[in-house]
Amino acid sequence: MKIIDVEAVALEVPMKERIAAPISMPRAADVEQVVFGAYRSTLVFITTDDGVTGVGECMTRLSGTALRDIVHYVKPILIGRDPRDVELIWDILWAVMMNRGHVMGFYQEAMAGIDCALWDVWGKSAGVPVWRLLGGKTNPKLWAYASSLRLRAIEVLRDEIDRHKDAGFNAMKIKIGKDPMNWREELKTVEAIRKHAGDDITLMADVNCGYSHDLKTALEVGRALQEYNLYWYEEPLAPDDIDGYAYLRDHLDIRIATGEADFNKNSFARFFKRDAMDICQPDAARTAGITETRKIVDMANAFRVLYAPHTGSSSALIMSVSLHLATYAPNFLIYEYMQSDWNKTERNPLRWDLCEIPIKEFKDSHIVIEDKPGFGVEINMEVVEKYRLP
Numbered sequence: 001m002k003i004i005d006v007e008a009v010a011l012e013v014p015m016k017e018r019i020a021a022p023i024s025m026p027r028a029a030d031v032e033q034v035v036f037g038a039y040r041s042t043l044v045f046i047t048t049d050d051g052v053t054g055v056g057e058c059m060t061r062l063s064g065t066a067l068r069d070i071v072h073y074v075k076p077i078l079i080g081r082d083p084r085d086v087e088l089i090w091d092i093l094w095a096v097m098m099n100r101g102h103v104m105g106f107y108q109e110a111m112a113g114i115d116c117a118l119w120d121v122w123g124k125s126a127g128v129p130v131w132r133l134l135g136g137k138t139n140p141k142l143w144a145y146a147s148s149l150r151l152r153a154i155e156v157l158r159d160e161i162d163r164h165k166d167a168g169f170n171a172m173k174i175k176i177g178k179d180p181m182n183w184r185e186e187l188k189t190v191e192a193i194r195k196h197a198g199d200d201i202t203l204m205a206d207v208n209c210g211y212s213h214d215l216k217t218a219l220e221v222g223r224a225l226q227e228y229n230l231y232w233y234e235e236p237l238a239p240d241d242i243d244g245y246a247y248l249r250d251h252l253d254i255r256i257a258t259g260e261a262d263f264n265k266n267s268f269a270r271f272f273k274r275d276a277m278d279i280c281q282p283d284a285a286r287t288a289g290i291t292e293t294r295k296i297v298d299m300a301n302a303f304r305v306l307y308a309p310h311t312g313s314s315s316a317l318i319m320s321v322s323l324h325l326a327t328y329a330p331n332f333l334i335y336e337y338m339q340s341d342w343n344k345t346e347r348n349p350l351r352w353d354l355c356e357i358p359i360k361e362f363k364d365s366h367i368v369i370e371d372k373p374g375f376g377v378e379i380n381m382e383v384v385e386k387y388r389l390p
């Protein structure tokens with residue numbers, strides 16, 4: 001079997017109305033216009049001489065056309081190769097830019113789309129799901145949480161919590177950290193959420209790097225979250241602040257979760273060696289695909305670090321890809337099951353219409369994955385054509 005074609009497609013769904021940043025990243029108000037002005041994704045389609053086509057996704061937070069161009073630049077490396085040689089192809093792609101400083105960022109996100117498409121091809125051609133290729137169905141049922149509650153009036157939040165409970169969720173995540181100077185006010189809402197949700201609901205808090213300028217605030221908030229029995233404390237600091245995370249993990253009982261903004265096994269290894277996290281959250285659309293994410297997850301296992309895949313606000317494709325990794329990983333903890341879009345009034349068609357996520361059953365907050373070949377998804381090409389960038 002040989003690769004005969006590689007095509008990347010940049011997708012963009014512009015928002016009609018400008019929205020405020022839905023997360024608490026530093027300088028959010030200054031960057032929201034460019035980062036949160038559209039829903040974006042870049043898909044990679046790889047076709048073989050056997051007539052099999054696989055698809056992967058590159059996480060796209062800014063320029064889909066840049067990612068598309070990178071994929072097309074490396075296309076000559078892929079043509080003629082056996083798509084099942086995922087390790088070899090990954091290593092060649094890595095070699096293109098690793099000694100030029102591109103070990104993070106756009107290049108890894110472009111590699112992610114290529115690598116995932118290769119695994120989809122392999123699964124489809126073998127007639128087995130990708131989780132089978134990874135090592136089988138270690139986790140027949142996948143615990144899942146609703147992502148995410150944003151801090152607003154408690155009356156609104158109560159309805160949202162009830163909706164998630166009615167849908168079957170027993171775990172949900174709260175976005176905090178929008179106003180680092182005013183965290184005590186935010187924590188009052190967290191307390192009200194805990195009170196309404198009840199003690200049986202697992203709650204987590206996600207800061208999206210909101211306290212990256214102030215370690216002591218991060219520490220104080222972490223202590224307060226412990227009072228409300230939150231399960232984990234996600235990304236309080238900058239993604240590469242290993243010292244800061246190691247400090248927080250030393251000083252807090254609440255589990256520290258991070259990794260959605262990290263890119264490769266070497267940087268994760270530095271965190272593991274410092275005992276700087278309890279839960280790792282690589283996103284296969286960012287960490288250079290399934291091949292690299294599996295290495296990160298396996299390495300995490302050796303350091304007693306649990307795996308909770310990040311899916312975030314990408315498309316339904318990476319949500320599907322992550323289910324396969326979750327089904328395989330012995331140290332899998334819980335799956336991020338996205339229930340909200342950045343924009344309350346404009347839904348994301350890449351999340352809801354691009355493909356069906358291969359979920360056979362969702363009951364008691366647990367997902368059972370389909371047994372279909374590859375990722376088990378069929379891309380809706382009408383959505384692709386409607387939103388593709390020229």
Ligand SMILES: [Mg+2]
Pocket residue numbers: 206208234235260
């Ligand atoms: Mg997060």
